[in-house]
Amino acid sequence: MFIIDVSNTLPQMQFGDVTEVEMKNVDYIQRHIPSWTKLAGWEATEFQRRLQSNSLKSVLIQLFKELDSIYSIENFRMLLKESNIQYHAIHNLDSDRSKNDKPVDHSEVATILATYPREFIGFAGFNPHKENSLQIVKHALTKQGYDAVVITPYDHGIAADDKRYYPLYEICEALEKPIWIHSSINYYKETSVFIDHPRHLEAPLMDFKCLKIIAGQGGWPWMEDLVMLLLKFDNLYIDSTALKPQHINVSASSLALFFQYANTSLQDQLLFGSNWLSKGIPIKELLEDIEKWPLEKEVKEKFYYKNAAKLFNLDIIHLK
Incomplete structure (x- = not known):
């Protein structure tokens, strides 16, 4: 079965040069x-x-x-092919809180997108604290081959319903580009664990009727709240990156509720996301564990690639 991974990055971004270890x-x-x-x-x-x-x-x-x-770009591409991952996300994050730094450069990823067409999905990183970040993201979406935007509110120190994000939402809605918003726990001791609570997605969804939002990392541990929002907004999606698959206890109340709706009302809003580089789980091992999830066959196809292909308007013909 073909797979589209909506939540990941490149090995050189995850394991590139380490200049300092931030506390x-x-x-x-x-x-x-x-x-x-x-x-x-x-x-x-x-x-x-x-x-x-x-x-x-x-x-x-x-x-x-x-x-x-070990995970050079060519080795990495080969590994993805062996795992049937046809499209792989590149989250080019802009994640600090400094107003003095320049916005993250999108040209390196743009080159990769052009060099390896039909293999990657570019997510342009936005930072509300940096001058010109909005213009740079718009350029990435319209001129550099990016298909989506990514923001991590806990990195920026503001919640997703903060009005400083609204100009970005307006552009994403107008260009019909999805936005991935981190909606799960963070481990920064100086940042509230609730800053990425899914409740902060409701105001943008209400104010931007056609904005397509991916609740990144699956809303854990607030699954019940996210399920409620998913039932309310059909332009809200959920990816599967929150937990190591083998640690998910489907009998737990919130997860049992999620899988109940995943096979019924929410089947068109499910997206596969692995984040396996960050988790440090070999992709083949992660896929073996996900195969044990109680999803119906037709729902698995939607989860693995059909929903993402529709959301990102990808060429799915060459996958058949």
Whole structure:
């Protein structure tokens, strides 16, 4: 079965050059170190062994350098093909809170989109704190081959219903481009865990009737609230990146509710998203676990690729 992955990035973005370890990211990094070392083929104790004589930053640089080499763009593309992933998202995030930094550059990803057509979906990163970010995102959508926008409110320190995002929503609606909005837990100690609560999606959905929003990372742990919004707005979508698939207990109340509606009322709003590079789970292993989810066959086809193909207006003919 063909797959369109709407939530991911490129290996060089995830494991590229490490110049510093920001304190706000330490908890996130330490949470994922065991999985990343597994991806790199390190023994379970190797990371701790290296820490005995090196700093955390130094060991991370070593780890990320190996991962960046293992997952070169050509190796990465081959792995995606072997896993039947026909389109793969590139989230080109603009995630800091500084007004002094320049907006993230979209030209490198634009080159990849042009070099490998029908393989990637470009998500342009917007930052409400940076001058000209809106114009740069509009240029990415109209001139550089990007098909969507991505924002992470917890990185920006403002919720999705903040009016500083509204000019972006207006452009996305006018250009009929979906926007992926992080709608799950964050691990920054200085940022409220509720800043990305799905309730912040309601005002934009009410104010922009045709805006297509993807609730990124699946609304966990507020699944019931997100299901309520999905039932209310048919231009709201949910991706599957929140949890490691094998950890999902479908008998839990909120998840049981989700799968009940996933096979009925919400089947046209489900999107596959793996975020496997960040999680440090080999994509083949992740797909094996997702196959165990209680989705009907027809719903799985929608979940894996049909809904995304329609949402992003992708050429699906060459997939058949």
